[in-house]
Amino acid sequence: MSAIIHAENLVKTYISGDTATRALRGVSLEVEPGEFVAIMGPSGSGKSTLMNLLGLLDTPTKGTYRIQGVDVSKLDDDELAEARSREIGFVFQSFNLLPRTTVFRNVMLPLIYTLVPRAEREERVLAALEAAGLEEALHYKTSNQLSGGQMQRVAIARALVNDPSLVLADEPTGNLDTKTGDHILQTFHRLRDEGRTILLITHEPEVAAHADRCLHIRDGLIATDERDAA
Ligand SMILES: Nc1ncnc2c1ncn2[C@@H]1O[C@H](COP(=O)(O)OP(=O)(O)O)[C@@H](O)[C@H]1O
Ligand SMILES: [Mg+2]
Numbered sequence: 001m002s003a004i005i006h007a008e009n010l011v012k013t014y015i016s017g018d019t020a021t022r023a024l025r026g027v028s029l030e031v032e033p034g035e036f037v038a039i040m041g042p043s044g045s046g047k048s049t050l051m052n053l054l055g056l057l058d059t060p061t062k063g064t065y066r067i068q069g070v071d072v073s074k075l076d077d078d079e080l081a082e083a084r085s086r087e088i089g090f091v092f093q094s095f096n097l098l099p100r101t102t103v104f105r106n107v108m109l110p111l112i113y114t115l116v117p118r119a120e121r122e123e124r125v126l127a128a129l130e131a132a133g134l135e136e137a138l139h140y141k142t143s144n145q146l147s148g149g150q151m152q153r154v155a156i157a158r159a160l161v162n163d164p165s166l167v168l169a170d171e172p173t174g175n176l177d178t179k180t181g182d183h184i185l186q187t188f189h190r191l192r193d194e195g196r197t198i199l200l201i202t203h204e205p206e207v208a209a210h211a212d213r214c215l216h217i218r219d220g221l222i223a224t225d226e227r228d229a230a
Contacts, residue, residue: 041217089159
């Protein structure tokens with residue numbers, strides 16, 4: 001089986017107090033390695049919930065999820081964390097960087113809990129910064145010396161430092177102006193061309209147009225799944 005993502009009938013119900021929210025109501029999805037997939041849908045339709053499940057940040061109420069052929073329900077917490085750090089890079093709308101800390105240290109962060117030797121860590125940070133288009137800002141501090149576009153590049157570099165096969169991005173251009181957002185999207189194109197798989201949530205059709213395939217989520221279900229003819 002070659003799919004990187006193989007999800008069958010994923011259901012996610014959040015329980016808080018007496019209320020149950022059915023955020024996903026049976027999502028089935030296959031994604032092949034190297035696909036660039038946009039996920040669209042109204043606010044509250046379940047996009048982030050789906051991304052959290054696919055990114056191993058949360059577990060489904062029902063359904064099965066295999067990543068690279070591995071059924072994740074068979075993994076314990078340590079194995080999940082290990083699979084997450086090996087396979088997946090996350091990019092969020094709000095960047096989620098450590099403030100008052102250098103670009104270098106922010107990108108190094110995912111490697112701190114690994115056994116990667118120091119010299120190799122530094123090499124990997126430099127390679128990730130180069131892939132994200134940000135070598136020049138190595139020693140800048142994140143909170144006062146970077147623009148929004150540069151902060152998102154730091155976040156992308158941090159997502160790449162473990163060389164993930166799957167990059168998950170939740171509204172990565174949502175806080176950026178159009179021109180800066182376009183540059184960030186060019187970076188995602190490059191990552192796809194390197195053979196990585198990309199899932200990108202957006203509510204902007206112009207952003208989704210960059211993808212090879214577009215899923216529309218409505219009320220916790222995939223409403224449409226369209227591949228670009230080109
Ligand atoms: N941790 C949570 N606890 C309870 N309800 C949640 C939680 N996360 C999301 N929801 C609810 O699940 C539904 C889907 O949310 P979400 O996946 O964040 O949608 P989207 O990303 O498309 O805006 C919404 O009704 C939301 O309020
Ligand atoms: Mg969301």
